Amino acid sequence: MSLLLRWPLSAVLVWLAAWLAHALAWPLAGPLAALLAASLVGAAGSLLERPWWRRALVAVGFPLALLLQGAAALPSWAWLLPLALLLLLYPLHAWRDAPVFPTPRGALAGLAGRVPLPPGAAVLDAGCGLGDGLLALRAAYPQAALHGLEWSWPLALLCRLRCRFAHVRRADLWAAPWGGYALVYLFQRPESMARAAEKARQEMAPGSWLVSLAFEVPGWAPQARLPGSAGQPVWIYQVPERGGGPPPGMSATGSGHASLPRRGAPT
Template sequence: MWTTLWPLPALLAWGAAWGTWLAGRTVGMSDTLALVLATVTGVVFSLLGGSVWRKLMMALGFPVSWLLAHGGAVSANISWWLLPLGLFLWLYPPASWRDAPLYPTPHDAFEGLREHVPLPLAGRVLDAGCGLGDGLIALERAYPDVHLHGVERSTPLRWLCALRCRWAQVRGGDLWADDWSGYDMVYLFQRPETMPRALEKAARELQEGAWLASLEFEATEWVATMVWTCPDDRPLWLYQAPLVRKDTVKADQP
């Protein structure tokens, strides 16, 4: 559904609010009435937000930007909004809107995990959608003797990640097009609606014995091999190949 393609709902809310304001001014409304109608438009669109924080961002986007535009002098200042919009799209390209936003992994998230999920010495671990590299930092602390890799679609995030994690191989690319078959573990910090796609990909590509690790979010249609509790009490859902679907298990029961 399009409402899950964040930040598309926010962009539509802000665009609709600005469109309402400009339309109101075009037909001769006062600044006050146009401002009220545009703000209400943003609030109505904010109902499509999936969380309280998203709804607030969608609702407040217009009034905040209106104030920054010096009381509505948009005709003189609208070009200034193209620069931040361009930077935003560079940072967060539309092709990645189906994926999770930037969710930093706590650096101590995997302390003690190695005792429960040992990996081969000099094994290969991928942070799929590595962002700024916090997941790679956490993985390096837990598995200092493996080869760490990161793939990130956003160019500026990839550059910053490579600077922070010089000991890892960070490259640009689409985590969904990347080949996971050569890794002993693939780590994800995605969103619930992308987990079915991730597990389907893992089931096709991971070699026997390899792991898919998902922080916080379970793939509800698949059997988890283990659920490990992180130091901050968040669950790490672990699936070891060959992956098993829950409906397959039920079908095999007498």
């Protein structure tokens, strides 16, 4: 089964599923609805791909093939439907952030041993996408109060349905406050890590935790590093006093639990 999910077989499977959706929808709802249904299948399947160019190829594969072969007599504006669908899934506002890369299964194994949190501690997945990070956080902290922020409303809705154990809402992760969380988890991009560190320093309580998959915080000394998954380490940082520098050489298990935020996280 894992072989079928490898590139390019994974793309072929998504394209075949899109053609099947098109064939089934055409006699029932007409050409426009069939195009939209097939494009939705392709766009949803593209979210499982990485890097960005594979995602783009999978997403545009079906509408491009349909256009080139002239299989459908559609008005010219109809070809904007796939583009509109992609913009709904991944709006322009979020393009400066990381693409929709899912957190690999098991990536946060061992996190609770390095950063023990009390029951009910508020934990945030900032940019939760389809919820893979929330699932990994739940495996690490089954008694935590988990929260997710996602700017794309279709992804936020799907994540909410998939992760009913968490409080997921549509919001800009950079505008929403982080001050009520004991731990904030990120799977961003190298260019945004300095911004994330500054936001954590300004808003989060000293002694709380910033955890990043794959990418380090520039200028901060990590309190711990986990092997992660698929060659992507997990970097663990403790938030310093406001106005102070990053805490040098602190133990990842050295802070007490008394000051950590509990269930009163911002909603």
